Amino acid sequence: MAESVQELLINGEELPEKYIHKDGDGGVLDVPLMEVPVVDLSLLASSLTSREELEKLRSALSSWGCFQAINHGITSSFLDKVREVTKQFFALPVGEKQKYSREVDEIEGYGNDMILSAQQILDWSDRLYLTVNPEDQRRLKFWPEIPQDFRDLLHDYTFKIKMINEVVLKAMARSLNLEDNCFLDQYGKRPTMTARFNYYPKCPRPDLVLGVKPHADGSAITILLQDKEVEGLQFQKDNQWNKVPIIPEALLINVGDQVEIMSNGIFESPVHRVVTNSERERISLAVFCIPEPEKEIQPVDGLVNKSRPRLYKKVKNYVDIYFQNYQQGKRPIDAAKI
Ligand SMILES: O=C(O)CCC(=O)C(=O)O
Numbered sequence: 001m002a003e004s005v006q007e008l009l010i011n012g013e014e015l016p017e018k019y020i021h022k023d024g025d026g027g028v029l030d031v032p033l034m035e036v037p038v039v040d041l042s043l044l045a046s047s048l049t050s051r052e053e054l055e056k057l058r059s060a061l062s063s064w065g066c067f068q069a070i071n072h073g074i075t076s077s078f079l080d081k082v083r084e085v086t087k088q089f090f091a092l093p094v095g096e097k098q099k100y101s102r103e104v105d106e107i108e109g110y111g112n113d114m115i116l117s118a119q120q121i122l123d124w125s126d127r128l129y130l131t132v133n134p135e136d137q138r139r140l141k142f143w144p145e146i147p148q149d150f151r152d153l154l155h156d157y158t159f160k161i162k163m164i165n166e167v168v169l170k171a172m173a174r175s176l177n178l179e180d181n182c183f184l185d186q187y188g189k190r191p192t193m194t195a196r197f198n199y200y201p202k203c204p205r206p207d208l209v210l211g212v213k214p215h216a217d218g219s220a221i222t223i224l225l226q227d228k229e230v231e232g233l234q235f236q237k238d239n240q241w242n243k244v245p246i247i248p249e250a251l252l253i254n255v256g257d258q259v260e261i262m263s264n265g266i267f268e269s270p271v272h273r274v275v276t277n278s279e280r281e282r283i284s285l286a287v288f289c290i291p292e293p294e295k296e297i298q299p300v301d302g303l304v305n306k307s308r309p310r311l312y313k314k315v316k317n318y319v320d321i322y323f324q325n326y327q328q329g330k331r332p333i334d335a336a337k338i
């Protein structure tokens with residue numbers, strides 16, 4: 001397996017070429033702060049959903065493709081515990097983490113940026129990628145045994161995230177005056193949920209290196225727990241990068257390509273990246289909520305009409321399509337466009 005970013009630092013190596021963005025497209029930390037709407041999920045979950053909150057959600061998703069969710073039902077102390085085990089895992093000795101190493105040509109497990117092509121510029125991050133749902137697809141050999149409460153916490157955390165996914169997908173439908181379950185039904189009976197723990201070590205040259213290259217997610221929605229203190233995530237809008245402020249108790253929720261398809265492009269999957277930092281390391285945990293691979297997804301009927309023709313094909317197994325295209329340096333969503 002390729003060397004993790006952490007090992008590269010421990011070994012005191014010079015910054016390898018393969019991390020450097022030579023076209024001047026490295027990270028810029030000093031970009032405008034995003035005025036991303038804060039949506040109160042407790043107001044969306046009740047049967048008396050406030051129209052105002054729904055409108056906030058709709059407008060956030062149509063303009064940014066993301067929002068900060070508060071009152072989502074997970075306590076701040078629980079979020080802190082999840083952040084804490086994430087830090088503890090990445091702080092383990094390299095040899096301990098390697099017990100969970102990703103295997104060749106696989107996605108799951110511990111490792112650095114996956115090398116999909118020879119020209120690829122690598123991300124300055126180490127990660128642990130795990131399938132959480134369906135439960136019978138969990139591969140426990142990749143689930144850390146240390147820290148001791150890691151597995152239980154991930155189980156409990158993602159159980160709560162599942163509820164949030166449902167609340168958000170229903171509210172998204174309602175915000176467009178559609179039937180509550182029209183998006184959720186497209187997830188099928190056995191939806192996938194994967195968790196990606198990200199660790200961004202300090203980087204000597206944030207101006208030349210990115211924590212994560214610009215990309216949009218292949219999920220339906222992604223629910224992100226950000227580092228409580230260190231910024232780094234940026235979203236692109238009108239060709240300008242904007243940084244996401246930290247709200248410690250909030251979860252950042254963005255739509256992925258599959259909601260872009262289901263919503264017939266009304267909610268666009270936003271391009272985002274992570275910049276590095278020379279002073280502080282950063283962690284995050286992204287949970288990807290994904291329809292069942294064999295379930296076909298497509299724009300919902302209510303969003304296709306004369307003035308808004310159907311923009312996307314019917315697709316299934318979008319995550320595979322995503323990786324095939326990503327590998328070739330293409331924007332995966334283009335493969336689903338008519
Ligand atoms: O670390 C972050 O803030 C975001 C990571 C991300 O975009 C991803 O894992 O897809």
Ligand SMILES: [Fe+2]
Nearest residue numbers: 215216217272
């Ligand atoms: Fe992402």
